[in-house]
Amino acid sequence: MTKIVQIETTAAEPVSGVEIFVPLNKLKKSPKNARKVPHGEAAIEALAASIQHKGMIQNLVVEPETKDGEPTGCYFVTAGEGRRLAQLLRAKRKQIKRTQPIRCYLDTENDAAEISLDENVTRTPMHPADQFERFHELSRDKGWGAEEIGARFGVSPEIVKRRLRLGAVSPKLMEIYRQDGLTLDQLAAFAITDDHARQEQVFEKLSYNKEPWIIRRDLTADKVPADDRRAVFIGADAYIEAGGSIIRDLFTDDAGGFFEDAALLDTLVIERLREIAGDVLAEGWKWADASIDFPHDHGLRRYYPQSVPLSDEDEARLSEAAAEHDALTEGYSSYDEMPEDERGKAQALLAEIEAISAKRSAFDPEVVARGGVFVSLNSQGRVRVEAGFVRAEDEPQPEPQPEAENAEGVEPEDDGDGNGLEPEDEDEVAGKPLPDSLIRDLTAHRTLGLRLALGEQPEVAMVALTHAMVTQVFYRGYGRSCLDIAAKSEALGGHAEGIADTNAAEALAERHDRFGAQLPTEAADLFGHIAGLDADERTALLAHCVSLTVNAVKVPWERSTANVAAGDVLAGALDLDMTAHWTPTARSYFGRITKAQIAEAVSEAVSPEAAERILPMKKPDMAEAAEQLVAATGWLPEALRTVPPVAAAPEQAPETEEREAPEMAVAAE
Secondary structure (H helix, E strand, O other), rough: OOOEOOOOOOOOOOOOOOOEEHHHHEEEEEEOOOOOOOHHHHHHHHHHHHHHHOOOOOEEEEEEEEEOOEEEEEEEEEEHHHHHHHHHHHHHOOOOOOOEEEEEEEEOOHHHHHHHHHHHHHHOOOHHHHHEEEEEEHHHHHHOOHHHHHHHOOOOOHHHHHHHHHHHHHHHHHHHHHOOOOOOOHHHOOOOOOOOOHHHHHHHOOOOOOOOOHHHHHHOOOOOOOOOHHHHOOOHHHHHOOOOOOOOOOOOOOOOOOOOOOHHHHHHHHHHHHHHHHHHHHHOEEEEEEOOOOOOOOOEEEEEEEEEEOOOHHHHHHHHHHHHHHHHOOOOOOHOOOOOOHHHHHHHHHHHHHHHHHEEOOOHHHHHHOOOOEEEEEOOEEEEEEEEEEEEOOOOOOOOOOOOOOOOOOOEOOOOOOOOOOOOOOHHHOOOOOHHHHHHHHHHHHHHHHHHHHHHHHHHHHHHHHHHHHHHOOOOOOOOOOOOOOOOOOOOOOOOOOOOHHHHHHHHHHHHHHHHHHOOOHHHHHHHHHHOOOHHHHHHHHHHHHHOOOOOOOOOOOOOHHHHHHHHHHHHHHOHHHHHHOOOOOOOOHHHOOOOHHHHHHHOOOOHHHHHOOOOOOHHHHHHHHHHHHOOOOOOOHOOOOOOOOOOOOOOOHHHHHHHHHHHHHHHH
């Protein structure tokens, strides 16, 4: 039985092998301590928390301090310096007094330096798997949360959450981790979900390559990333309130996690879009369709808002508000630099200015009455409201034209007995139309005259060309040009999945709408409108229309590649940089080519060594790895590369002249 002795502050004859209580302020670090690198702050914090909640589980080992052979009343800590520092930290925090008795084991027989070394060397650290499972058991069996466990062990709640998540991994995978069949990073990747069956399923399908990012990819394949436009639109709070759950990765930057229930998310998006569509209907539109994706193949004609003059009252208020806003913001480069009260006033004035300015354009009430709106999401997760579309059955129908009479003359009169009567004199037939053959003859001559005259007036030719293109691009068959030019625009959605929702497609649609809003409603007014544009405006409109006719798509059923070659020439002339519009990913490129082609691409973009490292992988894993390696290199497949146009070589003097020159020189001598 160990003898326990209370040590007084006065010096006493030391007795080895007894348990004693020494005031904290009488304990010192031993000069024979084997640990020269001091304990880290985190370790001392953890020890202090443990002692605070559970007491000091292990005694300090001490020996008396002596001076001139006499005990001083203080003791050197030969084993347990970390616990001594933890007790000092508790005293600093006023949790105990500096004279608090500390339980110690007095040892004067063994060498203090050896004891210190033995304590730090002769011990086996706990396997991390055991630690993870014990933390998980504390949470499961005692109901402790991360805050409580963290306080009891002196670690942050974030670290506890990670250990709890690791402790919840499938026992089968945990045992594989114990046997060094998985690394800690790989085990952490499996912890992204608590579905043990799913974890084990993914593990069984892995090849020898068990990269953590591959494990995470496979575990979240059917989930929706938090940066998906649908998730951004609904938001995490609304999704969770509706009963959805979000998978979070505590070990990497998961950008908000993964929405687990894609069907629920889609339902929430559609419901909210329909609510917005209902608000739009209240504005008087005939119909409003809501869908996640914009229906690019709607085939409907679109009308745009027309300019409307402001009332005198609005004009006056607009000028007044603009003056007030400018006075407030004078001297500031942004709202952030302004005092809070002035910033609020300036922003309110700006909102009023924008509201009044919006009154400068409005849809024709007739268009609203027979037209509709598409409500959808754009690629950034914001609501996209596109208005002014009119279905074919709602378009105003042209007045019926009287049927033309016989083009070659009037039908013979009938005498009632079936015998036709010839008119007595053709000159007596009033309103008789010209014969079709004559009309055809005359209009052919007029067409020839138009061709001759148009070729001599380039400015009018540009107007006519622009008119022909705009009529077909914007008016969808409700206007006609006399120029036999077809402005066909190939729909690209059938050639590349998701292309309509790319940033490039949205930029093109925005440009199209910008031009469309400036055009007259009636096609009959278009020619005069185009003629009234200045040269730059007309050229820009024509360039847009021409751009929509570009078709450099190679389809397998066409043997000719002439359009692709022409596209290469056009790309060179435009100095087209496709890295601004397209990025090679596993889905868009690497997953759709052979392993040899993947290796060739990585070798070209990164290095042959990088290609060799990923070549043994299975194709899906190799494609994902290639995406990671090639990212940010600017590499493009050959089909997307732009070859700069070759400059024409300078003309060289004829070879005969070069031969004649020396002869001429000789003759001159």
